[in-house]
Amino acid sequence: MLPLLVANLARRQLLQGLGGLFVLPLVGACFREPPLAVASHVWPGYELMFLAREEGWLDEAPIRFLETRSATESLAALKEGRVQAAALTLDEVLRGRADGLPLTIILVFDISAGADVVLSRPDIQTPAQLKGRRIGVETSALGALMLARTLAYAGLSKADVTVVPVTPDQHIEAWQAGKVDTLITYEPIASKLLRSGAHHLLDSRAFPETIFDVLAVRSDAAVNHKKALKMLVAGHFRGLEHLRRNPQDAAYRLAERLGLPGDQALNAFRGLSLPALSENRYLLDGHGSLQVAAKEITQLLRADGLLDKTDDLNGLVSNAYLPPPSE
Template sequence: MPAFSPPRPARRRLLRRLAAASLLPWLGGCQNQAPLAVASHAWPGYEMMFLAKSEGWLPSEAIRLFETSSASQSIAALAQGQVQAAALTLDEVLRARAEGQALTVVLVFDISAGADVVLARPAIRRLADLRGKVIGAETSALGALVLTKVLNLAGLQASDVEIRQISMEGHLDAWRSGQLDALVCYEPTASRVLAAGAHRLIDSRQFPETIFDVLAIRQDAAERHAEAVKTLIGAHFRGLRQLRQNPQDTAYRIGSHLGLPGDDALQAFHGLHLPGLAQNKSLLAASGRLAAAGRELSSLMLAGGLLSKADDLHGLISDAYLPDSESP
């Protein structure tokens, strides 16, 4: 199946909320449960899993999806053994592996193609103009990776700018207060900052195939839950087919989970490339793009102080759980 290409008009907004569901109701007993437990926060690229759940495509005795409020919470749940798999970005997988979690990527949900952005004041027109400027970013999260990549492209060192750590919730207020010259962010904040006078300096289209959203599973659980993993991945591709064949109806179904009207839910995929089965096979091949991206990201993150130690990348990716072909 060819990759789904969402409509190009700019999004009016991406999400009105992050998943608010708490892990507390199930933390106490999930370690000994037979089903594969998968953690995910709200993000369009992950929505095919939740669509599959709502459509009854996932057998409850084999797979349980749990919403978290952030990737950090998903990683914590993995570390504590409360789930066996999680939806994360590739750089987050590398960070978790550096902290001792043996994770393997088994599916690529999406690739950022403009969804992650650096916004700037009107006077800043080129990357080189960032020298000496104040840049806001979530330096403990994905923003740190984007910032490192942008500084490399600009030929700047971290010491050439003033980096101000600001959580996503504080980005708009920090921008409006005039304390920032540039900002690393993503939707829905990006649209609000643009409306407040910023312009798009650079986005992830200028560093393609760097930011991957993936499904990662603990290596000690992968074989034990092999059939469940295959079922979950198959359901994801089924959702992509439905989105491609009947985008409006599928968008309304997705919107009910995201809390968005159908049109907004469809536009929420703008800036994301959603690889189908054929591209996933290529990405997850031993010599494929994801292996190369893992090596590049590991080196970049290590040099930028984003990893505590080098990753040997052993067992980082596997295509063993992808279906042989698309179901009709």
């Protein structure tokens, strides 16, 4: 089992005021590659890249970060050619590829293992009791994926329920106003609603290895940024090692970007599994579990009308940018 660290942060919660901000470190003149631009919004699994930046572990590489407000914004930056890589969820990568973006996953940041939650009214005690009820869910690939998994787990179809589109900023209001009977959500919204009497129906532990946060790179640009991409990936693993060896120190260093007090920053990782280098090597094998999950997710998104065509998944993953096993 992959080690669990603990997210008390909205799954795709945004840090206000950071959108569109580019940060470029000082770089030695000997680095011959063009600058690598990477888009990312604030999310615990992505923050070890920024820890590496702050600690100076990326100073030798021409890497600049476009700090966005959402994954949608990051994906748009990829499409527009403003960045060559972005931190996204697997389902978002698949949607980008369906739109013609040649994306390859070179790193798995984290896997949801309880960070995505299904809450219900107290009278709904089992998933089967969702039949005939109103389910609030975000209109996105991730929302559709969670809904499909929840209904499958309950032995129901979309025809058995009423789907109510609710944006994340409206989750609490929709719940308090009685507009939904069940809500697919994430922290910290889930904790707030649980304290007000909501029932924890199930979470992403019920369908493991479904929601992956990954680093995706445009394969048509990767050839010009091999060294920088390898340094970025190595920086993430160096940050992960620091988090595991000295969690309190790492927490205080991560706190500002997460918008949390230092003594609460570790809670930002609840429900997330952070794969080490060895797990990444397995996940990014062409026949590994990420490839298997991608096939299943493609079918789910196609059935929900969120993908126009089936992805053959060729070139979806690569472990070529991972540090060698000895590092």
